[in-house]
Amino acid sequence: MFGRSTPDQRRADWLSALAGRGLQICPSSFTVPVELWGLLPDARGFHLLCRGVTVRLDLYDRQRSRWEIPIAPATARPEDAYADFAIRPLAHAGRLDERPEGARLVFDDPDHPDERRVFDGRARLGWRDHEAGLLAPEGAETILLQLLARDGVARAA
Numbered sequence: 001m002f003g004r005s006t007p008d009q010r011r012a013d014w015l016s017a018l019a020g021r022g023l024q025i026c027p028s029s030f031t032v033p034v035e036l037w038g039l040l041p042d043a044r045g046f047h048l049l050c051r052g053v054t055v056r057l058d059l060y061d062r063q064r065s066r067w068e069i070p071i072a073p074a075t076a077r078p079e080d081a082y083a084d085f086a087i088r089p090l091a092h093a094g095r096l097d098e099r100p101e102g103a104r105l106v107f108d109d110p111d112h113p114d115e116r117r118v119f120d121g122r123a124r125l126g127w128r129d130h131e132a133g134l135l136a137p138e139g140a141e142t143i144l145l146q147l148l149a150r151d152g153v154a155r156a157a
Contacts, residue, residue: 007031011107014137021145024096028104033133034140038106039065040148043094044114045107048144053127054120057147065090067103070093117147 004126012030018025022041029036032052047059050100071084091098096105121127135143 006046011137014141018141026096026105027099029113030154031137034135035139036140036144039094039096039105045105045112045119047107047113048140050132050140052130052132054118055132055140055147056119056137057113057117057144058107058110059117060107061114062094062111064114065093066106066108067100067104069100069103117150119143119147 009010014031015025015029018036018038023038025036025038029038036048038045038061039045039140040059043062045062045065049056049058066089067088069086069088071086073084088103090096090099101134125131134144
């Protein structure tokens with residue numbers, strides 16, 4: 001499945017495999033270390049974070065998903081970083097289509113998800129330092145699917 005040679009092609013293959021399971025992934029997600037923002041098939045938002053010895057999956061009610069859009073100051077140059085952002089609702093609740101240019105998916109009050117699920121690598125696999133941050137996308141996908149399997153959200157391969 002991940003046989004192509006370039007990192008961009010492998011990332012695209014992995015994101016396509018997740019989409020095949022019914023997950024919508026925001027393009028601002030990362031594969032090293034793995035950090036994903038997206039929507040589940042039931043339209044709930046999710047944030048998967050692989051750091052230290054834990055993999056954390058935060059789940060958010062569908063009404064909490066928003067676009068964070070960078071706002072360019074009138075005097076901005078192409079090389080400038082934007083410090084101002086506008087928060088806008090998704091064009092279609094539960095769907096990531098019509099993404100504004102440069103936007104990333106965020107959630108209202110992100111530090112307080114509706115539900116948090118944690119894979120403890122120290123307890124389950126004997127991790128000691130930063131193994132979660134070193135997970136390959138395929139390893140993170142396996143743990144993500146385990147965390148989602150609690151309520152049967154992601155489709156099997």
